[in-house]
Amino acid sequence: MFGGIFGRQKPSPAPEVxxxxxxxxxxxxxxxxxxxxELGYATAEFGEVDTRELAAALTQARTQLREAFRLNGLLLDDEPETPQQRQQLEAGVLATTAEVDRLVRGPASEFATRRAALRDAPTAIARLRAETGDVAGRVAEARSALATLTTRYSEEAIVAVADNPDQAEALLQFTERSLGLAERRHTAGRGEEATKAIRVASDSIRRADELLDAVTDYEVEAVHAESTLTAVLADSRSDIVEARHLLAAAPDHEIEGATAALDEAVAAAATGEAARDPFTTLSRLRAANEALDRLVRERRSRPERERLRAHLEAALADADRQVALARTLIADHPGSTGPDSRTRLAQAERLLGGVTLVEDPQAALSQGRQAADLAAEAAALARRDLEAARMREQEQRSQWGGDGGWGEDRGSGWGGGYGGGRGRRGGFGAEGVLGGVLGGMVLGGILDGLDDFDFDFD
Structure with missing residues (x-):
């Protein structure tokens, strides 16, 4: 009643979002x-230069947030909106708030992670020192395994792992230097530089461990290759006998030539010298065996399922060995192997991985053998690259001094710190590995500007 007297009405309820x-x-x-x-914390620890992107993201986010509140204000004011208008305004609020989250959350989380890493630096350094000790304890074991390999296999057969203990030892020395640098930087309050040095040290330990694993794994692979060679030899002799029976019934010039070639390959594979490089021997024997098989298949169309299964098992075992060898050559010498070998290896792995999907045993055998051929080609290309790298290093040594250094005053530097003239075979392996570890991390900027960082392996 009083509202009517004074001309006022009961206020309408406020709109709700x-x-x-x-x-x-x-x-x-x-x-x-x-x-x-987080920007305040990060700026205090990393400086304004490193936090520029986060500061810019926050500036944009505040603009988006103001727009979101403006749109929400339109939803709450006294001006009525149609359902469609309210839907558009709500969608605008949701879109701008989502943009705020996108702009801020990623960069802020990254700095939070980096600050946590700084707090954990002493613990990380202690852990990595313990890991370094564990890996260093395996170097002697790897040298012993390598000595055993040297007595059983040819120099060409073990080229992929011959330098691994030396390379691992050099990486561990570098790890110690990196951890020492991390400690000094952390003590001096330069936490970001300490974190970078810790990351480099962690990668060096991992790489050294992989190099030592490769020696042990190679020994196992070589034993498997010898076992496979024995099975392939027996199968090839059986093929020769069968081919000669076929020739007795119906002479054929091509089959006769292929049989003689396989017979020669079997004789060569049975020698002691061939056993010193079972991987290469397997490749040659497989090629001769495949040539004879192809000609015999053309002459005979009867089902050969059981025989094909036996061939397939041997071919896949051989392909596995060939792929493992090529992968080891490339992985252990990333700085010295080029794109050709890597392409062949990728093709071989793709074919080998798809063999189990092939229902026809003959097609599966062909695909397995093709994978082995590609892997063998990849290994040959990798060896070519390694030999070229070795020749380049020898040329550099002849130019800069007979001992492989950069002169008498710098014999412990990159040119010859643990290399030329002191028992390293070839001398190019460690530089290739260290180049792979440091090229993208240290030289690319991770340790740029660290004035007291010394890469010499004294």
Missing amino acids: TAEVAEALVRADETVRRGTD
């Missing part, structure tokens, strides 16, 4: 607030 919009606004506001806090 959906729960989704309300939650999005609160979440976006909290994201900006926490991002601002």
Whole structure:
């Protein structure tokens, strides 16, 4: 009654926004607030230069947040909107708050992670020192295994792992230097540089461990190759006998030539010298065996399922060995092997991985043998690259001094610190490995500007 007397009406209830919009606004506001806090912490620890991107992201996020609140204000004012208009305004709020989250959350989380790493630096250094000791304890074991390999296999057969103990030892020395640098930087309050040195040390330990594993794994692979060679020899002799029976019934010039070639390959594979490089011997024997098989298949169309299965098993075992050898050559010498060998290896792995999907045994055998051929070609190309790298290093040594250094005053530097003239075979392996570890990490900027970092392996 009194409202009517004084000309006033009961106020209308305020419009309400959906729960989704309300939650999005609160979440976006909290994201900006926490991002601002993180920017302050990060700037104190890493400086304004490193945090420029986060600062710029927060500036954009605040603009988006203001727009979200403006749109929400339109939803709450006294001006009525149609359902379609309200839907558009709500969608605008959700879109701008989502952009706030996208702008801030990633960069802020990255700095939070980096700050956590700084806090954990002493613990990480202690852990990596313990890992370094464990890996260093395996070097002597790897040298002993390599000595055994040297007595059983030819120099060409073990080229992939011949330098691995020396390379691992050099990497461990570098790890110790990196950890020492990390400690000094952390003590001096230069935490970001300490974190970078810790990352480099961790990668060096991992690489050294892989090099030592490769020696042991190679010994196992070589034993498997010898076992496979024995099976392939027996199968090839059986093929020769069968081919001669076929020739007795119906002479054929091509089959006769292929039989003689396989017979020669079998005789060569049975010698002691051939056993010193079972991988190469297997490749040659496989090629001769495949040539005879192809000609015999053309002459005979009867089912050969059982025989094909036996061939397939041997071919796949051989392909596995060939792929493993090529992979080891490339992985252990990333700085010295080129794209050709890597392409062949990728093709071989793809074919070998798809053999189990082939239902026809003959097609599967062909695919397995093709994979082995490609892997063998990859290994040959990798060896070519390694030999070229070795020749280049020898030329450099002849130019800069007979001992492989950069002169008498710098014999412990990159040119010859643990290399030329002191028992390294070829001398190019360690530089290739260290180049792979340091090229993209240290030289690319991880340790740029660290004035007291010394890469010499004294």
